[in-house]
Amino acid sequence: MTEASITATPLPDIQSTGDGRKVAINKVGVTNVRYPISLRTPGKGKGNEFIHTVATINMFVSLPHDVKGTHMSRFLEVLNEYHEELSSDALPLVANRMKEKLESQDAYLELSFPYFVDKKAPVSGQSGKLDFDVAFELASNGTDDFVMTLKIPATSLCPCSKEISDYGAHNQRCDMTVKVRMAEGVHLWIEELFGIVEQCASTQVFSVLKRPDEKWVTERAYENPKFVEDIVRDLAVALNNDDRIVWYQCSSENYESIHNHNAYAFIECDKREE
Numbered sequence: 001m002t003e004a005s006i007t008a009t010p011l012p013d014i015q016s017t018g019d020g021r022k023v024a025i026n027k028v029g030v031t032n033v034r035y036p037i038s039l040r041t042p043g044k045g046k047g048n049e050f051i052h053t054v055a056t057i058n059m060f061v062s063l064p065h066d067v068k069g070t071h072m073s074r075f076l077e078v079l080n081e082y083h084e085e086l087s088s089d090a091l092p093l094v095a096n097r098m099k100e101k102l103e104s105q106d107a108y109l110e111l112s113f114p115y116f117v118d119k120k121a122p123v124s125g126q127s128g129k130l131d132f133d134v135a136f137e138l139a140s141n142g143t144d145d146f147v148m149t150l151k152i153p154a155t156s157l158c159p160c161s162k163e164i165s166d167y168g169a170h171n172q173r174c175d176m177t178v179k180v181r182m183a184e185g186v187h188l189w190i191e192e193l194f195g196i197v198e199q200c201a202s203t204q205v206f207s208v209l210k211r212p213d214e215k216w217v218t219e220r221a222y223e224n225p226k227f228v229e230d231i232v233r234d235l236a237v238a239l240n241n242d243d244r245i246v247w248y249q250c251s252s253e254n255y256e257s258i259h260n261h262n263a264y265a266f267i268e269c270d271k272r273e274e
């Protein structure tokens with residue numbers, strides 16, 4: 001078959017045919033798309049520097065009852081248009097484009113990706129990049145509802161163990177997870193939320209630690225013991241004190257070093273209901 005004859009042959013478009021079951025679909029689309037993305041960072045305060053990472057992405061639209069199928073290829077076309085600027089405040093643009101291109105009332109975007117912040121070791125000042133997981137979720141179905149999730153590693157040290165032991169105290173690496181909704185029109189940098197969250201454990205984790213740094217983090221954790229309950233309460237207080245955040249869920253999972261199970265605590269708060 002020549003190229004000319006391929007172009008000339010009209011292919012059937014099954015997706016655009018009708019459906020008689022009278023059942024609308026809430027979400028249809030693509031899941032588990034791995035794609036390179038770029039996100040704006042505060043950089044040196046100007047907000048015009050970018051970080052590049054790889055996201056796992058889900059994209060959905062709603063489908064009316066009388067349409068047989070959505071046009072799957074168009075999700076990837078939209079992603080390809082926008083992946084070079086997928087900061088949180090660009091997501092409504094992407095959702096609008098999905099609605100337009102896929103002729104839908106509603107669009108949903110879910111992105112999860114590793115993110116990196118520059119951290120200097122506490123004493124030596126050695127630089128390194130700390131990685132943690134971030135997720136963005138946007139539901140654009142009448143209004144735009146955006147939720148940002150950060151899962152941040154840190155160190156916790158058990159106050160009970162410190163109190164009862166003649167020397168030492170058992171400690172853990174913990175994962176603090178915060179999900180936040182922001183007040184309308186507010187942009188919260190990932191770096192800003194990271195800065196709030198990492199203060200709430202016994203001490204932070206770093207990528208490069210020389211011996212003077214190791215001494216500092218060991219002693220800092222010992223001076224600042226926290227149960228998993230202390231961590232989530234301190235997270236809640238910090239998130240309560242930030243007026244940019246109107247709703248949050250926060251949790252901590254502490255990977256016990258003296259048990260083969262974990263300790264966990266969770267708090268949810270909707271300030272809009274207060």
Ligand SMILES: Nc1nc2c(ncn2[C@@H]2O[C@H](COP(=O)(O)OP(=O)(O)OP(=O)(O)O)[C@@H](O)[C@H]2O)c(=O)[nH]1
Nearest residue numbers: 012013014015016028068069070071072073074075
């Ligand atoms: N709707 C739908 N499409 C599917 C599914 N599984 C695979 N596809 C494929 O998605 C591909 C792209 O479909 P479309 O986006 O409609 O492709 P197209 O008609 O060439 O593109 P447009 O002209 O933009 O509509 C096709 O190869 C479909 O077969 C499914 O479960 N549902």
